[in-house]
Amino acid sequence: MTLGEKIKEVRKQAGMSQEELSGKLGVSRSAVAKWECDKGIPDVDNLKMLSQLLDVSIDYLLDNGETLDKAVIKESIDLTKYGKGSSKTKKDRIIREKHPEAVIHPLLAKTKLTKGEAALDWGIVLVTDAPAGIPGLIHSFQNSGNRYYMVEQGEKQLLVLITDEFMVSRELAQKQHTNKFEIGNIQFTKCSYKVK
Numbered sequence: 410m411t412l413g414e415k416i417k418e419v420r421k422q423a424g425m426s427q428e429e430l431s432g433k434l435g436v437s438r439s440a441v442a443k444w445e446c447d448k449g450i451p452d453v454d455n456l457k458m459l460s461q462l463l464d465v466s467i468d469y470l471l472d473n474g475e476t477l478d479k480a481v482i483k484e485s486i487d488l489t490k491y492g493k494g495s496s497k498t499k500k501d502r503i504i505r506e507k508h509p510e511a512v513i514h515p516l517l518a519k520t521k522l523t524k525g526e527a528a529l530d531w532g533i534v535l536v537t538d539a540p541a542g543i544p545g546l547i548h549s550f551q552n553s554g555n556r557y558y559m560v561e562q563g564e565k566q567l568l569v570l571i572t573d574e575f576m577v578s579r580e581l582a583q584k585q586h587t588n589k590f591e592i593g594n595i596q597f598t599k600c601s602y603k604v605k
Contacts, residue, residue, distance in 0.1 A: 413447035415470055419463040420445075434458050468579070482578045486571065500556040500571045501604045507576070508560050508567075513604040516557035516568075516597045559585070559599060568592065 410418075420430050420441075427445070431438040434455055443449035451459060460467045466481050491499040504513055560567040566581045588599040 411447050412450060412470055413445045415465075416441075416451075416459065416463075417445040419465050423463050430462070433462055484576045484578075485574065486576050488573060496554060496573065497556060503571060503576065504556075504558050504560070504569060505604050508562060511560045511562040513561075514559045515600040515602070515604060516559055517600060518555070518557045519596045519598075557597065558604065559597075568597075 420427070425433075427441045428438050431441045434441070436455065440449065440451075444451055456467055456470060459465075460470065468481055486503055488496065488499045488503075491502050494502075501515070554573055556571045558567075558569040558571070560569055560578075564584075566584050568579045568581055570577045590597055
C-alpha cells in the first residue's frame with residue numbers, strides 16, 4: 410500500500426472528508442488530493458500532524474506495508490533493578506518478564522551500508538590497504554549495547570529493541586517465517602536458541 414493509499418484509508422476511517430482534513434492541516438484540499446493520488450508527498454510537519462490527527466504512527470505511513478505496521482510502544486527501563494550480571498543477561502530477563510508466555514528469539518542485527526558508505530569502504534581499502542567493512546564496524550560499535558528480539562505470541566510477532574534506557578516494541582504486519590529478514594536498512598538473523 411502506498412503512502413497516498415494509506416492517507417486516504419485512515420482519513421476515511423477517521424470519518425473525515427478531504428476538505429475537513431485539509432482545514433485541520435492548514436493546506437488546500439487539492440494538496441490532500443495530490444497526496445492521496447501519490448502525485449505529491451506531505452512535508453515532515455504535515456506528516457507529524459497527519460499522524461496525530463489520524464491516530465497512526467509515522468512509521469505506518471512511510472513504511473511500504475511489507476513489514477512494519479500497527480502499534481509501536483516505547484517504554485523506559487531501569488537495568489539496575491535487575492541486579493548483577495551482564496547487560497545482555499539483564500535485557501533477556503526484561504523481555505522474558507514482559508512476555509512470560511511467548512517464544513522469544515534473540516536477533517543478530519546488521520546495518521546494511523548505503524551506496525555512499527559502500528563506496529567509501531572500497532575507497533579506504535584501495536588507498537590504505539585497510540580491511541573492508543569499516544563503516545559496518547563503526548555501525549556495530551555504535552549499536553553494540555542494543556539487543557533485538559523476535560517475540561512470537563499466538564498470531565502476533567513483535568520486533569523488540571532494548572537499549573540501556575528503553576524498550577521499543579513494534580507489531581509486525583506480516584509474519585516473518587524465515588530465519589533471515591530485513592526491515593528498513595537492518596538485516597536480522599534469528600539466533601538458534603530462545604530466551605528462557
